[in-house]
Amino acid sequence: MRARWIVVVVLPLTTLAAQSRQAPAGAGEGPVLVKDTAPVDGDPRGTLGQPYLIESAILHERRRVFITLPPSYAKSAATRHYPVTVATDGEDVPGPLAAVSEHLGRMGQIPESIIIGIENTVRIRDLTPPGISVSGSTRKEGGDRFLDFIERELLPAVDRQLRGGAPRTFVGHSSGGILATWVAATRPAFRNVVAIDTPTWFDDYWLPKQLIARATKAPGALRYVSYESRFGWTDAMWKQLVAAAPPAWRLHREHLDRESHESMVMLSGYLGLREVFADYSMLAAPESPTLSTLRHYDTVSAALGAPVIPPRRLLQQVIEDLAMEGQGRAARSAYTMLVEGYGAPRNDAALRAQVVAAERRPPLTETVESLLATPMPSPEAMRPWLGEWVGDVWMNADELRTGRETLRFWVENGTVKGESISRPAKDVELRQVITYLRVTDSGLTYGFMNGMRPRGMLLHEGTMQGDAFTGTMRLGGVVFERPDGSKAPPLYFAFKRARPR
Numbered sequence: 434m435r436a437r438w439i440v441v442v443v444l445p446l447t448t449l450a451a452q453s454r455q456a457p458a459g460a461g462e463g464p465v466l467v468k469d470t471a472p473v474d475g476d477p478r479g480t481l482g483q484p485y486l487i488e489s490a491i492l493h494e495r496r497r498v499f500i501t502l503p504p505s506y507a508k509s510a511a512t513r514h515y516p517v518t519v520a521t522d523g524e525d526v527p528g529p530l531a532a533v534s535e536h537l538g539r540m541g542q543i544p545e546s547i548i549i550g551i552e553n554t555v556r557i558r559d560l561t562p563p564g565i566s567v568s569g570s571t572r573k574e575g576g577d578r579f580l581d582f583i584e585r586e587l588l589p590a591v592d593r594q595l596r597g598g599a600p601r602t603f604v605g606h607s608s609g610g611i612l613a614t615w616v617a618a619t620r621p622a623f624r625n626v627v628a629i630d631t632p633t634w635f636d637d638y639w640l641p642k643q644l645i646a647r648a649t650k651a652p653g654a655l656r657y658v659s660y661e662s663r664f665g666w667t668d669a670m671w672k673q674l675v676a677a678a679p680p681a682w683r684l685h686r687e688h689l690d691r692e693s694h695e696s697m698v699m700l701s702g703y704l705g706l707r708e709v710f711a712d713y714s715m716l717a718a719p720e721s722p723t724l725s726t727l728r729h730y731d732t733v734s735a736a737l738g739a740p741v742i743p744p745r746r747l748l749q750q751v752i753e754d755l756a757m758e759g760q761g762r763a764a765r766s767a768y769t770m771l772v773e774g775y776g777a778p779r780n781d782a783a784l785r786a787q788v789v790a791a792e793r794r795p796p797l798t799e800t801v802e803s804l805l806a807t808p809m810p811s812p813e814a815m816r817p818w819l820g821e822w823v824g825d826v827w828m829n830a831d832e833l834r835t836g837r838e839t840l841r842f843w844v845e846n847g848t849v850k851g852e853s854i855s856r857p858a859k860d861v862e863l864r865q866v867i868t869y870l871r872v873t874d875s876g877l878t879y880g881f882m883n884g885m886r887p888r889g890m891l892l893h894e895g896t897m898q899g900d901a902f903t904g905t906m907r908l909g910g911v912v913f914e915r916p917d918g919s920k921a922p923p924l925y926f927a928f929k930r931a932r933p934r
Contacts, residue, residue: 464490464586466594487551491582497552498587499523501531502595503538503545505745508776514598516546516741517591518706519583519623521560521609523550529699530604534706541715541744543706545775547597549587560608562615565639567608567632576612580620599739600624602709606698607631607664611640617657618643624738625656627705630694632664641670645677652679654738656709659686660701663694683709712736715747721888722802723754724763742774752784754888757911758801761792794912801910804869804880804890812844814872819843822902824928826855826893840879840902840928842870851879877902880909887913893926900930 469485487496503515518534520526527550538545553559561567561574591597602625605613610631617626618640633641644657659666666674671686678684685708689697711717718729727743734740743751748771755764768788771778778784812819822840839854851867869880869890876896883891889911895904906924914920 464590466590487587489582489586491578491586494554496554497523499527499548499550499552500591500595501527501534501548503547504535505545505775506596510773511596513742513774514592514596516544516600516602516739517588517597518546518548518602518604519588520548520550520604521553521612522556522606523552526550526604526606526609526698526702530702530706533699533703537703537706537710538744539746541746542713543710544713544741544744546602547591547595549591551583551587556608560605560612562612562619562640562643564643565611565636567611567635576615577619579612580616584620584622600737600741602627602706604702604705605629605631606701607694610659610664611635614640614644614657617655618647621651621653621655624654625709626658627701627709628657628659629701629705630662630664630697631659631666633666633670638667638670641666641674645670645674648674648677648679648682652681654681654736656683658684658705658708660697660705661686661688662692662697683711713741713744715744718743718747721882722800722805723751723758723888724760724802726751727763727767742770745771745775745778748774749778749780749784750886753787754886754911756787756791757887757889757913759791759794759797759912761788761794764788764791797910797912799910801882801888801890804892804910805882807869807871809849809870810872812847812849815842815844815849815870817897818872818877818902820933821931822928823931824902824926826906826924826926828922828924834927838926838928839931842867853879853881876904883908887911889913895926902928902930 467485485498487498488494489496506515518530520530527548530550531548534543534546534548537543557567557570558575559579560576561570562576563573566572567574588597588601599622601623603613603616603620603623604627605611605616606629610628613626613628614631614633616623617628631640647653659671665688666686675684687704689700692700707714712733713730719725726747730741730743742748748767752764752767752771755767765788768784772781819842823836823838824840825834825836825838827834837856840851841854842849842851844850849870851870853865853867855863855865857863865881865884867879867881869878869892871878876894878892878894880890880892883889887908889908891906892909893904893906895902904926906926908921
């Protein structure tokens, strides 16, 4: 689904009578968002959305504000609130930022967010903090007043009427990067800040010193990233910031080659949002056991200071994995989270059927969690198996045997270790750490998690006769069937001892 653009008007209560037919419910609670239909000049493709006036009591003027709602907005439950990203330079920045935000959200790398862009009137006045002179400006410019407008008028209206919320992210380019860095130094409501090509040298590096002072005196929690092409931090000042930063801060600085001051906005927006939400990414979440995947987002929510819903793509995988692991109650909870957060998926009927089947199925006696928790055998118990074994794993009887698989067991600091090495092509080695080992009365079972889905454990169960170790491999800890309902056939393996250890 394509993102929907909404650009809004924030009007003081004195003007609401004339707009009563357009004003949404809750208009009496404070400044409200009222849609206008005026066209946007110079935006033929509609990347900035529709223009709407914002009449601010704090700024004493009307402004244009552009808001992009995330793709799931229309389908999600009315109780869901979305993170909000604010961008300066509304005539340029929010279009590229909304595009990369939608893509990253779809890929499960950042939470789906509401994007707000604020068009300029007097740029230097609004984007310059008091206390610094930028390009000949006074040291009494209106950066703080502009931020008060955002925090006290615009964001509360977005929260009330468009289900906005924390965590907040602030993005600024050039002079907007100056204001963004000032936000990092003085506005803790914004947990994430992306500063793009920020001139930091004005007034003897006054701006970096303010952020360093916050790190020293009032640290809180902050994620601050600086992307640079023409302007940016000096190595010396950045080193001071890193040294002063408390453990709760995450700092990142990067120079973008082959980018100009003007061209870098989209790439910086992509990299910046991905960086400040790095721990949210589905690529950062543990894959197994599956319950730990969901618990990961409790940790992320705590770090961001606000609850965040796991990515849509990840939730769909988690539901299927939990159902196969026999975790019916957890699968139901994840399904509810998916539907309320994003709306029903295309495969809703099939997904619900999997959840229902998992709820009806008796608890599995062998689970992924229990397999991962199995302690390694003692060195003495593993003594007959220690060393190197060479052989093959195959499915079809006529498959060529080349000795392309190696199995190794050894003892390190009193603990048994193991690895499986496959060679699918010349000069290619794939190493897999063995995470499950159990010596049985009839032989040995070793295993490791499947690198693909389903997220079961690949259990190799075999016996030893002389120097030969043979058996079959199955998927353990899950109930997995093919789409036609049939069971997956087992794989076979055969190894010969190559070298004792």
